[in-house]
Amino acid sequence: MSLSLQNGGAPTRALPSVTTVHATSGGNQRTTRPITTGTSVLGIKYKGGVMLAADTLVSYGSLAKYKNARRLVTVNSRTLIGASGEYSDLQSISDLLVSNALEDRCTADSLYDEDNNEECAGEVWSYLRAVMYQRRNKMNPLWNDVVVAGFRQEPDGTTTDTPFLGVVDKIGTAYEDDVLATGFGAYIALPLMREKYRPDMEEGEARALLEDCLRILFYRDCRALNRVQIAKVTKEGGALVSEPYELDTYWDFKGYVTNKGEIGTDGGW
Amino acid sequence: MASSGSGYDLSSSTFSPDGRIFQIEYAAKAVENAGTALGLRCRDGIVLAVEKPLVNRMLVAKTTGRRIHTVDEYAGLAITGFVSDGRQIVNRAREEASNYEETYGTKIPPETLSARISTYVHYFTLHGALRPFGASTLVAAYDPGTKRHSLHMIEPSGVCYEYYGAAAGRGRQLARTEMEKLSINPARVASGGGEGEGGGGGGGAITVADGVRQLAKIIHSLRDDAKDKPFELEMSWLCEGSGWKHQGVPRDVIADAVEWAKKEIKDNAEDEDDDDDDEEEEVGGGDVMEE
Numbered sequence: 001m002s003l004s005l006q007n008g009g010a011p012t013r014a015l016p017s018v019t020t021v022h023a024t025s026g027g028n029q030r031t032t033r034p035i036t037t038g039t040s041v042l043g044i045k046y047k048g049g050v051m052l053a054a055d056t057l058v059s060y061g062s063l064a065k066y067k068n069a070r071r072l073v074t075v076n077s078r079t080l081i082g083a084s085g086e087y088s089d090l091q092s093i094s095d096l097l098v099s100n101a102l103e104d105r106c107t108a109d110s111l112y113d114e115d116n117n118e119e120c121a122g123e124v125w126s127y128l129r130a131v132m133y134q135r136r137n138k139m140n141p142l143w144n145d146v147v148v149a150g151f152r153q154e155p156d157g158t159t160t161d162t163p164f165l166g167v168v169d170k171i172g173t174a175y176e177d178d179v180l181a182t183g184f185g186a187y188i189a190l191p192l193m194r195e196k197y198r199p200d201m202e203e204g205e206a207r208a209l210l211e212d213c214l215r216i217l218f219y220r221d222c223r224a225l226n227r228v229q230i231a232k233v234t235k236e237g238g239a240l241v242s243e244p245y246e247l248d249t250y251w252d253f254k255g256y257v258t259n260k261g262e263i264g265t266d267g268g269w
Numbered sequence: 270m271a272s273s274g275s276g277y278d279l280s281s282s283t284f285s286p287d288g289r290i291f292q293i294e295y296a297a298k299a300v301e302n303a304g305t306a307l308g309l310r311c312r313d314g315i316v317l318a319v320e321k322p323l324v325n326r327m328l329v330a331k332t333t334g335r336r337i338h339t340v341d342e343y344a345g346l347a348i349t350g351f352v353s354d355g356r357q358i359v360n361r362a363r364e365e366a367s368n369y370e371e372t373y374g375t376k377i378p379p380e381t382l383s384a385r386i387s388t389y390v391h392y393f394t395l396h397g398a399l400r401p402f403g404a405s406t407l408v409a410a411y412d413p414g415t416k417r418h419s420l421h422m423i424e425p426s427g428v429c430y431e432y433y434g435a436a437a438g439r440g441r442q443l444a445r446t447e448m449e450k451l452s453i454n455p456a457r458v459a460s461g462g463g464e465g466e467g468g469g470g471g472g473g474a475i476t477v478a479d480g481v482r483q484l485a486k487i488i489h490s491l492r493d494d495a496k497d498k499p500f501e502l503e504m505s506w507l508c509e510g511s512g513w514k515h516q517g518v519p520r521d522v523i524a525d526a527v528e529w530a531k532k533e534i535k536d537n538a539e540d541e542d543d544d545d546d547d548e549e550e551e552v553g554g555g556d557v558m559e560e
Contacts (some may be wrong), residue, residue: 100366106339106363109332110519111505 034086034143035184036060039223040185041082043147043165043215044193045178046206049234050149050163053210055218056227056244064225072231074239075215076101078150079121080231081128084183085144085170093142097124108242115159121150121164121233125174133172141170145182149235159235162175181213184221189213203232215247277473282397292401294482296425300350301401304500305491306336306437307484308347308407309448310420312474314508315409315476316518317347318484320438320492330501337505337517342412344382345505347514349438350404350550351426358406361389379410383429384419391427401425405437411513418507440491447487449509477508481518486530487499542555 041054058066071090072082075097081089101118110119125148135141145167152162158183166176179193196209207230218226226249231241251257277283278291285291294362304320310403319336328334337347348355377385386406391458393399408421412419434448435451461471481504488502504526509514 060559095371103367104364106341108339111335111337111339111503112520113516196498 003009006188009140009258018203030140031086031143034063034089036042036085036087036199036221036261038069038087038090038183039184039221040189040217041071041145042185042189042193042210043082043167043180044197044201044206044210045163045165046264047200048163048205049079049203049232050151050165051206051210051230052080052147053214053227053228053230054082054084055214057223057227057230058087059223062222064223066149067225067227068244069243070241071230072229072236072241073098074102074241075181076118076233077123077238078118078233080149080233080239081124081146081239082149083144083146084185084230086142089142089144090146092130093128093144093146095127095153106243120153120157120159121148121166122152124148124150125164125166125168125176127173128168132174135251136171143170145169147180149231150239161235163233183215183222185213186218188217192216192266195219215229215249218249222244274276275560278548280397281399285329290394293426296350296401300405300425300437301439301441303349303351303404303438305440305488305518306334306347306405306407306411306438307351307433307444307448308420308422308432309431309451309480309484309485310418311477311480311508313481314477314513315411315418315420316477316480316484316504316506316508316538317345317407317409317520318367318481318488319347319349319503320488321499322500323499335503336501339505339515341376341382341410341515343376343413343507343513343515344379344410345374345507346504347407347409347503348404349529350403351402354402355404358386358390358402358404362406362408366388376515377414378388378414379408379417379419379421380431382410383408383423383431387427387429394425394427407435407437409507411507413513418513423464433524443491444487447490448483451480451483460525462511477510478508478522481506481522482526482529485523485526489527489530490534508542 001251021165036058038058039055041052043052044052047218052072054071056068056070057064058069069087070225072080074080075094104117104119128146128148145246147167150164153159153163165180166174166180167182168174168179179190179197181190181212192213210230217224217259226247227244228247229242233239277285281290281292305320309316317337321334321336323330334352336349337345337360338353339345344366346359346362348358362382366377366382375464386408390402390477394401402425405425406423409424411418416470419431421429421431422437423429433517436444437449441526485502500525504523505515506518507513
């Protein structure tokens with residue numbers, strides 16, 4: 001064994017490694033499409049918090065391969081992310097953010113929690129934007145749409161009452177909104193959420209709306225599942241992710257049971 | 270060490286004819302004169318305490334020049350000696366912890382963390398171009414896999430041992446003598462401490478709450494308020510109560526411990542004046558070991 005000061009790894013805050021680039025005789029190969037994928041993530045602000053929802057399915061192409069995969073992750077005590085797209089890239093992003101959060105805690109000015117130097121949701125979102133944009137410019141994107149939920153903070157680091165909800169996509173486009181959806185949900189669920197959204201929604205209303213949207217997505221999105229998780233961030237309680245649970249479904253709608261010819265419209269199958 | 274050195278102390282890459290490496294011994298000397306650092310392994314956790322001399326009246330003591338650092342969720346380091354050397358060790362420890370977790374997906378076990386720090390420190394004793402670290406490190410860590418907590422100390426030579434009670438810096442010998450009187454060694458507690466009235470459950474080892482007070486007392490008893498510079502007592506723990514996370518001991522708890530320590534020291538001094546016999550009993554309360 002040779003003596004060396006090498007500790008055999010990249011410094012913690014380095015960007016996720018680009019070792020997925022394989023040198024081959026014909027040139028470099030890069031990610032050109034996602035392989036193991038999660039579908040939509042939904043997010044909504046409500047009175048006193050932000051809520052995210054996603055199902056727990058990870059598909060391998062059209063095969064429903066992993067049915068209990070968690071796609072909503074807490075990255076620190078008051079920030080949540082949820083991602084659709086390549087599941088391994090989500091894991092890599094989550095590892096990155098969690099290790100950043102740990103580093104922030106270790107390098108805090110004080111041994112006590114008095115100076116909260118945890119990243120707030122806005123900072124996580126902005127950082128993620130930089131990561132995604134850099135990877136896209138290297139022609140090796142992390143194949144995800146990531147929703148970030150949490151609260152804004154005061155300059156001194158204390159959490160404000162203003163919730164934050166933002167999204168970053170795989171090419172580094174980032175925006176905020178009161179309601180957000182990624183993947184197929186951006187087509188199916190987002191219009192419904194926009195219609196029902198009010199800034200003064202109670203937690204229960206927000207949750208019912210998200211569950212309805214997930215159920216509708218399960219009916220219409222072939223890569224969706226009725227096993228879901230809901231997560232929320234509140235000022236007092238911080239970030240919480242529910243255990244996966246199953247939504248009730250109802251398959252006896254006329255359009256589902258009657259075949260096309262019989263109901264005189266082009267509904268049904 | 271009257272005629273110490275004499276040509277053999279210029280580099281840590283050279284042994285003296287009687288088999289010593291003087292640069293390492295000098296590095297150890299640098300630690301001997303620095304603020305006292307103590308670590309105590311208790312039944313329900315580990316307490317670290319460091320005396321931080323306040324070198325200047327205008328110092329913002331709360332946040333600058335800290336001696337206790339968090340390196341991982343369940344791991345804390347106390348350093349003494351050249352604090353700037355120590356900080357280098359702290360940075361390395363953080364890297365090792367984060368690297369281990371990135372590779373293996375679990376928290377770095379205390380023994381592995383300590384071994385890796387000691388490898389790093391040892392490396393600096395091997396090369397002519399390098400200077401050994403003038404700092405000792407106490408490592409308090411918890412292993413969530415085995416649910417064990419342990420205390421290690423790494424010295425400038427790169428040696429690393431596990432301890433029930435460890436001390437470095439000025440007054441370490443006295444501190445060790447004092448710590449031996451506390452019932453922290455399970456083997457000895459099991460054999461001798463059972464019949465003591467205040468032995469306490471769980472093998473009789475003391476709790477972190479008690480450990481905080483005892484360490485405060487030891488650090489205060491090593492000092493001469495008239496002569497020594499003012500200091501800040503930095504304390505951290507990693508215990509059941511903190512969810513095994515490495516955290517600062519709450520300031521009011523430290524203040525209470527110091528108040529108790531000062532009273533104890535005063536009472537002991539008064540007892541000693543009129544009667545020497547009772548001294549032993551006072552030192553460790555109900556936890557005194559029968560030798």
